[in-house]
Amino acid sequence: MPFDSRVKSFRIATGFAVVGMLLAGCGSEDSAPSATTTTGAASTSAAAPADSKPATVTVDVDDMKFSPETITVKAGDTVTWKFDDKVPHSVQGIGDKAMGINSPIFDRGEWSYTFTAPGTYRYLCSLHPEMRGTVTVS
Numbered sequence: 731m732p733f734d735s736r737v738k739s740f741r742i743a744t745g746f747a748v749v750g751m752l753l754a755g756c757g758s759e760d761s762a763p764s765a766t767t768t769t770g771a772a773s774t775s776a777a778a779p780a781d782s783k784p785a786t787v788t789v790d791v792d793d794m795k796f797s798p799e800t801i802t803v804k805a806g807d808t809v810t811w812k813f814d815d816k817v818p819h820s821v822q823g824i825g826d827k828a829m830g831i832n833s834p835i836f837d838r839g840e841w842s843y844t845f846t847a848p849g850t851y852r853y854l855c856s857l858h859p860e861m862r863g864t865v866t867v868s
């Protein structure tokens with residue numbers, strides 16, 4: 731009797747080991763296609779600049795500054811300012827060229843502007859004119 735039960739438990743243990751190996755096998759098969767998918771996505775995004783699809787570039791408005799202060803985008807791209815400071819701010823274009831750039835005053839939130847014509851657009855915060863930024867559209 732003790733011998734039989736030992737054999738039985740050995741078989742059970744072996745059974746679990748096989749199941750474990752099968753699961754491990756499934757796991758590695760699952761990860762292989764997802765690794766391929768990741769590679770595909772990477773090559774798609776690498777090809778994106780060549781397609782010249784409109785992009786969205788984010789400027790953080792925090793800590794009393796625009797960051798990055800200077801950005802370069804392509805004509806047709808959209809710039810989104812994300813306001814997340816302790817005090818309110820706005821985005822206001824400087825000069826005739828940037829007249830259309832005129833956001834409300836935000837405590838928190840986002841405001842977007844699509845740049846259609848190449849050029850250099852300077853802007854400031856209407857509440858803190860020392861806060862300045864530049865968008866260069868190529």
Ligand code: CU
Pocket residue numbers: 818819820855856857858861
């Ligand atoms: Cu401000």
